[in-house]
Amino acid sequence: MKSHLLILTVVSILFPSCNDQEGRIRKIDFKTEYKFNSEIENELNKSSEPWKHQVSASDYATKGDYTNALKQWDLAMGARERNFSQSQIDSINDKYRKVNAIDFIVEQSKQTQVVIINEAHHNSHHRVFTKSLLRKLFDQGYSNLGLEALSYKDNLDSLNHIRKYPIQKTGYYIKDPQFGNLVREAIEIGYTIFPYETANSEADGKPREIDQARNIQEVINSKPNEKFLIHCGFDHVLEGTHNSWEKAMAARLAEYTGIDPLTINQVAYSEKSVPKYNDPLLKALAVKEPSVILDQNNKPYRYERGEAYTDIAVFHPKTQYINNRPSWLFENENQNVTIALKDVEMKFPVMVLAFKNGEDINNAVPIDITEIESKTDTCTLGLKKGDYSIVITNGTESIQIGKQVN
Structure with missing residues (x-):
């Protein structure tokens, strides 16, 4: 898996907030083993292994991309239409x-x-x-x-x-x-x-x-x-x-x-x-x-x-989507939390990862992850009440934002 180690000057910009961390942005050193879609697709295209779609399905699931995980699994296993009268x-x-x-x-x-x-x-x-x-x-x-x-x-x-x-x-x-x-x-x-x-x-x-x-x-x-x-x-x-x-x-x-x-x-x-x-x-x-x-x-x-x-x-219902994300991410006390990206000055696409405050962002499993193609796209995360560190990275630059969910 590809890792990204970023060495950057720390810069803090304080935005209006409801606590000391809310809205505070700073550039950070950040490394991750989570793969961008382009990395998964490049590995898929280069692979000649018969199980390559199973691997890519797991890679997409690992980064919380439910839609692409299902697609790759169906390519691996095959799918055909069957119906009852x-x-x-x-x-x-x-x-x-x-x-x-x-x-x-x-x-x-x-x-x-x-x-x-x-x-x-x-x-x-x-x-x-x-x-x-x-x-x-x-x-x-x-x-x-x-x-x-x-x-x-x-x-x-x-x-x-x-x-x-x-x-x-x-x-x-x-x-x-x-x-x-x-x-x-x-x-x-x-x-x-x-x-x-x-x-x-x-x-x-x-x-x-x-x-x-x-x-x-x-x-x-x-x-x-x-x-x-x-x-x-x-x-x-x-x-x-x-x-x-x-x-x-x-x-x-x-x-x-x-x-x-x-x-x-x-x-x-x-x-x-x-x-x-x-x-x-x-x-x-x-x-x-x-x-x-x-x-x-x-x-x-x-x-x-x-x-x-x-x-x-167990029979699960067909998944409904909200801003291209499964609606079940926003159930069981999880809120649909929007992360504003219009003022993020870095090259897109970016990966947005949410961590609980106090957890080691370089090692912890994130609470949620999503990849965003453009700063005009809506970014939503499924988060419970609490204080979070939101990390935004494009693999070359990374910033960290405090976020409070009430």
């Missing part, structure tokens, strides 16, 4: 009723000690949804959060008890601001965060599933009276028989602990970059909020693939 759509909507996914998951969580939910690594919305579960699950006794994405390179004791915010070496996927916010919120609420990915870089397939499950089992055994939320990637959430691994992590964990976990799949019916390519079931349901569907016996529709399954499938 109107009679099939009517039958589906007669057979099933939609209920709020958060409320249903929290209610079902009372029946077990372990909840496992998955994500697609290119999809920031999945991380936002898991974050939305944290407070209500904590109120039900869930106090431990296992993250596949956690890196052993970070000092996790410091993360949990001293620093209390994620840095970029906390994990590759955790560099996505929305994943970083999931970690921040979990710590603020009172969760203890732990890794469970195998430390053996050679492990894959069946050995990896076994190692992950054994690592989680060890933590559960050390806290037998506590409850656990596990956030994993893709197929690791599957119970039953897996067609490649014999058993995925979730099924292995059930085998090793005797605990029947609540397994939640929010990947299977995720939206595509072009709505017509969405799964026909997602299109038929036309949900307006994250939803679970129940049959006439109040049994949830579960994801099934061969002999593998999850207890619940």
Whole structure:
């Protein structure tokens, strides 16, 4: 990844403000590993690797660019249009009723000690949804959060008890601001965060599933009276028989602990970059909020693939956009905060990164990131109430602005 180290004279300009930091601008030395769109596209064009679109999807997700992440993932995986007939759509909507996914998951969580939910690594919305579960699950006794994405390179004791915010070496996927916010919120609420990915870089397939499950089992055994939320990637959430691994992590964990976990799949019916390519079931349901569907016996529709399954499938609505940014960035106490750029005297495009005051801007995972092509474009960030340092950089120059969100 390309880094930019800027050596600049510090200049401060004071603008009218509501506190000592609001509106204060100064040039700074700043380096970042987050890539500009042009860098991602250049690397993509130069690459001949068959997985190059998967890499670029992750790069876009890491910098909070949801739209381009979806596009690149669809190029990697392929997408085609499939539709149900109107009679099939009517039958589906007669057979099933939609209920709020958060409320249903929290209610079902009372029946077990372990909840496992998955994500697609290119999809920031999945991380936002898991974050939305944290407070209500904590109120039900869930106090431990296992993250596949956690890196052993970070000092996790410091993360949990001293620093209390994620840095970029906390994990590759955790560099996505929305994943970083999931970690921040979990710590603020009172969760203890732990890794469970195998430390053996050679492990894959069946050995990896076994190692992950054994690592989680060890933590559960050390806290037998506590409850656990596990956030994993893709197929690791599957119970039953897996067609490649014999058993995925979730099924292995059930085998090793005797605990029947609540397994939640929010990947299977995720939206595509072009709505017509969405799964026909997602299109038929036309949900307006994250939803679970129940049959006439109040049994949830579960994801099934061969002999593998999850207890619940979550259906997310089609994303709406505000100033080219997903509207779900501005939910769950987040405000839609506009950053004025018309007086910024530097070459565009620029990257705008928001950090909580007191966090190390050269190492912390930002609260939000967006790239802006022109100073006349609207720049909006999803921020909670608080004091922030807004960093604006074009890779050659950088400035820092204080921002208070009330």
